[in-house]
Amino acid sequence: MTVLPLAADAARFADRIRLRSLRMIAPHGFGYLGQALSSAEIIASLYAGPYRPARDDLVCSPGHYMIAFYAAAAEAGLLDEQELATYGHDGSALEAIGTERSPAVDLTCGSLGQGLSGAVGFALAHRLAAEPQARVFSLVSDGELEEGQVWEAAMFAAHHQLGSLTVLLDANDSQVDGQLSSITTIEPIADKWRSFGWTAFDVDGHDVNALEDALATAVEDPRPAIVVGRTSTVHGLAALPEGADGHFIKLPEDVAEAATAELEARLA
Amino acid sequence: MRNPPYPTVLKPYGQALVKLAQERSEILCLTGDLTRQCEIDLFQEALPERFIHAGMAEANMVGMAGGLARRGYLPFVHTFGVFATRRPLDQIINAVAYPSLPVRLVGFMPGISSPGGPSHQAIDDVALMRAVPNMTVVDVADAVEIERALPAITHVPGPVYLRLKRGEIPVIFDDDHEFSLHSAQVIEDGDDIALIASGMMLSAALAAAAELRDAGIGTKVLNVPVVKPLDEETVLEAASGVRAVVTAENHTVIGGLGSAVAETLAGAGLGRPLRRLGLQDTFAEGAKSAPSLFRRYGLGTQDLIDTAWTLLGAPGTAPRAAPAPSTPGEYAPV
Incomplete structure (x- = not known):
């Protein structure tokens, strides 16, 4: 039974993603928590907004973000929450980096920059099969914009007016080696996509109202659309130390306990 | 060593x-x-x-x-x-x-x-x-x-x-170890079986050789750090001096060290039973740590011992490998 949250609950849904992700990471002492913290509102807005699992396709291009989708799917009643406890352990289908066995999404890939092409394929498939109601949502990370394949997909989608396609870009300015902006200049992000023929929105990625407004407009636009969400990999958890590694957070027991208490108090 | x-x-x-x-x-x-x-x-x-x-x-x-x-x-x-x-x-x-x-x-x-x-x-x-x-x-x-x-x-x-x-x-080799881009090295000698290994599988090959020797099997270990161009002369010399050959690579068995050795033996017309240890044409899913993957996909010391034992038709049960020491500081995938 799918229980999708009401739009007004999106902010709470986001914190539930944070808490569930924290509980998956804590037993390991490290992991991809920053990805869940930065994308929580973006994914929550999708579930609270236009995404219909039975009808639409959902793509998580950066496989390291799967933790947030496992959490969201459990929260929405689409994944047995008992399974979350197996995250990252031997034999589990819930691998830290997404695989072909990953639940909760229609496509993911641990080799970055490939998801948008798959999403374009889904959008084409819906057009060929005459399924005008079906939509395709793809989470893409800003780091992936360094890969050329993303721009090949962007050009194709605009040329073919794949209006059923919506990209949610997590612009958290984080990659393995540090701040994205210190390594490659990807700005102006929204203008780049506009110049490629997309409709683009540039919003605070932790503001669920701004995200929901942008998404509602995006899905009505006949062009492919991108919602750029400006985010932080430590958002919503004051318990994390200053300068925590956004790509791969170390989470000693005391920090994990403090972080859990903080989120539980906020959700109480 | x-x-x-x-x-x-x-x-x-x-x-x-x-x-x-x-x-x-x-x-x-x-x-x-x-x-x-x-x-x-x-x-x-x-x-x-x-x-x-x-x-x-x-x-x-x-x-x-x-x-x-x-x-x-x-x-x-x-x-x-x-x-x-x-x-x-x-x-x-x-x-x-x-x-x-x-x-x-x-x-x-x-x-x-x-x-x-x-x-x-x-x-x-x-x-x-x-x-x-x-x-x-x-x-x-x-x-x-x-x-x-x-x-x-x-x-x-x-x-x-x-x-x-x-x-x-x-650190497996001593400081005076000689490395050459042109030659593989026989680092243990024996006349029953040759274990041919590269990269991370060398230590498993050495551990397997120790157990096999203790069980009376003459085991040669060949270290092949350069897979291409392969030192065919040393490979052929090693294979011709034993009854069977096992290759070991942390890689699919298609196209890597095992294939290179097989091509060399076949090209020279040297017939020796050959087994290639490695990933058997499969992707490797679902693990928290590398050692569990090595066990599940048959790349452990015991797998080498068992393969050699069976290939030689040795009697009784194969010796058991000592448990691998736990490796501190296992890294995360990133």
Whole structure:
């Protein structure tokens, strides 16, 4: 039974993603928590907004973000929450980096920059099969914009007016080696996509109202659309130390306990 | 040679590259967003003016390396083995290998040493690079070989793929170990079976050999750090002196060391029963740690012992391998 949250609950849904992700990471002492913290509102807005699992396709291009989708799917009643406890352990289908066995999404890939092409394929498939109601949502990370394949997909989608396609870009300015902006200049992000023929929105990625407004407009636009969400990999958890590694957070027991208490108090 | 448990060291490659680059000003260091993981944070600190951050853009990184090499530089390109070989394969072929330029592709985290799932496991990098004309393929076993191999590969006129373990690097060989790009080495001798290994599988081959010898089986161990060009003469000599051959590689059995040995034996008309240990044409899913993957996919010391035992038709049950010592500091997939 799918229980999708009401739009007004999106902010709470986001914190539930944070808490569930924290509980998956804590037993390991490290992991991809920053990805869940930065994308929580973006994914929550999708579930609270236009995404219909039975009808639409959902793509998580950066496989390291799967933790947030496992959490969201459990929260929405689409994944047995008992399974979350197996995250990252031997034999589990819930691998830290997404695989072909990953639940909760229609496509993911641990080799970055490939998801948008798959999403374009889904959008084409819906057009060929005459399924005008079906939509395709793809989470893409800003780091992936360094890969050329993303721009090949962007050009194709605009040329073919794949209006059923919506990209949610997590612009958290984080990659393995540090701040994205210190390594490659990807700005102006929204203008780049506009110049490629997309409709683009540039919003605070932790503001669920701004995200929901942008998404509602995006899905009505006949062009492919991108919602750029400006985010932080430590958002919503004051318990994390200053300068925590956004790509791969170390989470000693005391920090994990403090972080859990903080989120539980906020959700109480 | 040392005895197990082998001591380990950190960043032997990173240190050796800095030392080499301080002597040779044409050496450049390129990174694809995995700087610390590829040990080249040391280079970034020591020689920042020759450190180039290409971002997460492997095709462009390899194409640039080709251009730099055409203008006299010696580019060392760094990322994980998967991303070094799969993503920019066409660029490796056209921008580097066809013009036979001295670009060094350095791929970390080989085979199933990564618990990061199939997208992060370089299980086919040796096969891909072996198939490319002009390419030299090196898969070293320990820190001593890394230190020796690095200066050696600078003298290769064409491109080189260097496959390196990530994290704690074992020290298996003594300081006076001789490394050559042209010869494989018989490091244990025996006349019943030959275990032929490369890279991370050498220590398992040595452990298996010890158990087999104790059980009365003459076991030869051949270390093959250079998979291409293969030292065929030593391989044939080793195989002709035993009754059966087992190869061991942290890689798919298709196209890597096992294939190279099989081609060599067949080409020479030397008939010996051969078994190839490695990934049996499969992706490796679902693990928290590398050791569990090595066990599940049949790349352990016990697998080598059992394979040799069965292949020779030895009587009774095969000896049991001593449990592998736990490796501290297992790294995360990243």
